[in-house]
Amino acid sequence: MTTRTTSSTASPDADIPSKSSLSTLKGLIPFMAPYRRQFILAGIALLFAAGATLAIPAAFKQMIDLGFGASATARGIENVNATFLALFGVAAVLAVATAARFYMVSWLGERVTADIRSAVYRHVVRQSPEFFETTRTGEVLSRLTTDTTLIQAIVGTSISLALRNTLLFIGGLVMLFITSPRLTSIILGLLVLVVLPIVLFGRRVRKLSRDSQDRIADASAVAGEILNAMPTVQAFTREGYEAGRFGVEVESAFTTAMRRIRARATLTLLAIVLIFGAIVFVLWLGAHAVIAGTMTGGELGQFILYAGIVAGSVGALSEVMGDAQRAAGATERLLELLGARSDIQDPPHPATLPARTANGARVTLDNVTFAYPSRLQEAALSHLALEIQPGETVAVVGPSGAGKTTLFQLLLRFYDPQSGSIRLDGVDVRDLTLQTLRGAVGIVPQDTVVFSLDAMENIRYGRPDATDDEVIAAARMAAAHEFIERLPEGYRSFLGERGVRLSGGQRQRIAIARALLKNPPLLLLDEATSALDAESERLVQRALEAAMIGRTTIIIAHRLATVQRADRIVVLDGGKIVEMGTHHELVALRGVYANLAALQFQAHAPVAA
Known part of the structure; x- marks a missing residue:
């Protein structure tokens, strides 16, 4: 006998860093890495667009100093014409580069988002039933839709805007120093004061963004649950109650979203007031410098435009920071899903099943003990030992909660037993790939x-x-x-x-x-005829009898018409085999099976007039 113990379930976020920072966005790198070429092309377009933007203030300086300030009118007109021609050329470069950048980053946003959705969904559908015991379907759907939409915004727009405005900020600062080192030093000192509130409020926005996404997921989960149960809801006339329950979740999501919006609005307010307050003060100093003759009008105009570019880039970066904080929260939630690890995995060196025989598969349960992860103190099956021969039809009966459905779940390896082993044609099911095992098993579920x-x-x-x-x-x-x-x-x-x-x-x-x-060589029937009328049941029973030829069949059934045709009947009670034999043998025992049979006969007995 082989005894194995399953490992403990991995925490869904076991591999996820618990940092409250934008470092979570690093988790997107594997999804963006395959598209380096597109990122490089977008980067080139970005450089051209930023360069064209930074060239505009210099052209204005030339126009003011050489055109309007020229003593000769003809010379001034020539300078103005040349400057405006150059401006049009710069605008054309800016237009082409901006359009190319927009196309490339939009494509990247759509492509990366599609890849993330596919990866998350592919990962989720491979999780064991234990995962779905603790994770609501609506929450998974929220992460696949709402959260990936936020990531699409960060990849398809925000990253590009962040890089563009970073280039404009750096290039604008360099040109400010070239134009007036003294005024630039003053404005830089004032801008440092802006960083602190942006950082502090940015952290708060990130936390509130995560909370907001969680509330949306809660609302989606409630909506999914209600919509999947509409016949029951309407049958009990609970439409108003369920609409109210969903309304509570929606209001909770709205309240949390408003806290995030207020925090972000405060961040924007502080950034704009502080930045433009600093710029206005410095420009006031510049105006006095022009009056004093230490600075030309063109230099002041150039300084103003570059200061506007720098200020605009800082303001845009603060907006991008807010989007990035929201995307970081969404990324964290998606990485939690991708970090979930199922205990049910293919073995590193899988075995193969022997060639299929004409009679079907041999099934062996050797001292199997199993308890569900959520109820480890309560064994669903206890020391179960059973040998089912190829081609044999075995009916499994017993009261509700006896362990019948659990047996099917272990045969399909939805779970692994805590001890003991299950073998198919002599091969432990844990030594087979899930594809091989489940490919050899057919099931007709009750639901x-x-x-x-x-x-x-x-x-x-x-x-x-x-x-x-x-x-x-x-x-x-x-x-x-x-x-x-x-x-x-x-x-x-x-x-x-x-x-x-x-x-x-x-x-x-x-x-x-x-x-x-x-x-398949092994057929599992879980109450396969429970929803059929008498005529359909007769037809299906005949079909199932033909289908059972050449395969092993295990049936969970309560109807005696199904049970009596079995080669052997296994009676489960409290997760243990308490009786085994044919219908007539078990009735003669006058035990659990005889009681179940008597109850069914009594239920179908004609009512006395």
């Missing part, structure tokens, strides 16, 4: 899933490479062909979200056809 596809594709979900004829053959075996043919467009009829256009029995027959199409 039937029908996708928003047509009938053909819903059945083909069991084996994507199946031909139309094979799909139709599987539908015939599952007694689904006739009702599908009666649909408006036959097999190409759209079945609606979650199969709302079908009855419960029809949905179940679609699921049975899907499993039969897969043609």
Whole structure:
């Protein structure tokens, strides 16, 4: 006997730095790295645009000093004409470079966002059921939509704006020093005072941005839960209550968003007042310098324009900082999803299953003990030992909570047992890849899933490479062909979200056809006929009997019509096997199974007149 113990579940943010800074955005680098060429092209366009912008004030200086200040009118007109011609050339370069920059960074924003969405979704769908026990679907959807939209803004716009305004800030400062070192030194000293409030409020904006995204995710989770349960909500006339519950979440998100907006507005207010206050003071000094004759009018004009460029770039950088803080919060949330690690992983050196036999698979449970991660103190299965022969049909019965569904989840390796082993054809399921294991198992669940596809594709979900004829053959075996043919467009009829256009029995027959199409050596039937009427059940039972030939079948069932056809019946109670045998043997024992059978017979007994 082999005993293994599963590792503890990794924390969703085990690999995520807990820093409250923009360093979280470094997590986007792997998604941007494949597009270095596009970033380089955008950078070149950015350099040309920034250079053209910085050339404009110098052209104005030339125009003022050489044109308006020239003694000869003809000479002045020539200078003005040349200056304006040069300005038009600069404007043309600026237009082309800006358009090219906009196109490239917009493309990058869309491309990187699409890659992030795909990566997160690909990662989430590979998580074990344990992940979905603690993570709400609405929260995942919020991160895939709202959070990635914020990242799209930072990659597609904000990074470009940050680089552009950084270049303008540096270039403008250099030109300010060239124009007037004294005035520039004064303005720099004053601008230093602006940095402190920007940093302090920037941290607050980041925290509030994360809180705001969390509240939006909460609202999305509530909305998703309500919309998925609309028949129940309407049946109990709870529409008003649920609308109010969602309204509370929306108001909470609004309140948090307003706190973020107020903080960001305060940041903008302080930045603009302090920056332009410093500029006005310095320009007042410059005006006195022109009056005193220590500075020309053109130099002052140039200084004003460069000061405006520097001030504008600082203001824009403060805006970008706010966007970056929000994107940092969104990135942190997405990286938490990407950092989640499932205990259910493929082995580093996977084994292979032996060649399929004509009778199906052998299933061995060796002293299996399992408790759900959320209820570790309560064993769902305890020291379970069972050998199922190839081609055998085994029915698993027992009261609610006995461990029947848990057994199926372990066979599919949705979870690993804390001790003991499960073997398929002699190979431990933990030594197989999930693709190999689950490819050898077909299941018809109790809660039937029908996708928003047509009938053909819903059945083909069991084996994507199946031909139309094979799909139709599987539908015939599952007694689904006739009702599908009666649909408006036959097999190409759209079945609606979650199969709302079908009855419960029809949905179940679609699921049975899907499993039969897969043609696995091991078939798991979880109450496969529970939603069928008597006629449909008779048809499906006949189809299932034919489908069981050449494969091993394990059935969870309460209906005696299903149980009695099994080669063997396993009775579970409290996670343990308490009885095992044929229907007649177990009835003779007068134990748990006999009581369950008596209850069912009593339930179906005719009422005395």
